[in-house]
Amino acid sequence: MTRHKLTPLSVLVDDVWGKKGTPERDGMEVRLKEELHAYYVGEAIKKARQAQHLTQEELGKRIGVQRAQISRLEKGKSVITLPTMSRVFKALGIASATLDLGYIGKVALW
Numbered sequence: 647m648t649r650h651k652l653t654p655l656s657v658l659v660d661d662v663w664g665k666k667g668t669p670e671r672d673g674m675e676v677r678l679k680e681e682l683h684a685y686y687v688g689e690a691i692k693k694a695r696q697a698q699h700l701t702q703e704e705l706g707k708r709i710g711v712q713r714a715q716i717s718r719l720e721k722g723k724s725v726i727t728l729p730t731m732s733r734v735f736k737a738l739g740i741a742s743a744t745l746d747l748g749y750i751g752k753v754a755l756w
Contacts, residue, residue: 648730657691659734663675678724678745681722682725684719684722684724684725684726685722686722687719687722687726687731688720688722689720689722691716691719691720691734691738692720694735694738694740695716695720695738697740698739698755700738702716702717702720703712703716705734705737705738708737708743709730709733709734709737710733719734728755731755731756732755736756737755741756742754742755742756743756
């Protein structure tokens, strides 16, 4: 019977992204967090749009962008600015939103 040498995932991650605390690893972790947040915002947009039985094209027309832009936002492939987020969610009937800044408090976005 042959023996296989298994490498722990943490070792592979360190090999590819660098060790924890290095600029390369820190940069990658920041990018991953940004992409994850973009994905969650995109999912929220998609769920709200689908709940209203709107197509991407219809939502795009409501806020003045092409269907492709809505698709990129929903997939988390496009950085969404606060003004764009405000337009999208207002077009979906979400009248207000707050940003929780932890111990600093909450800020009304629109």
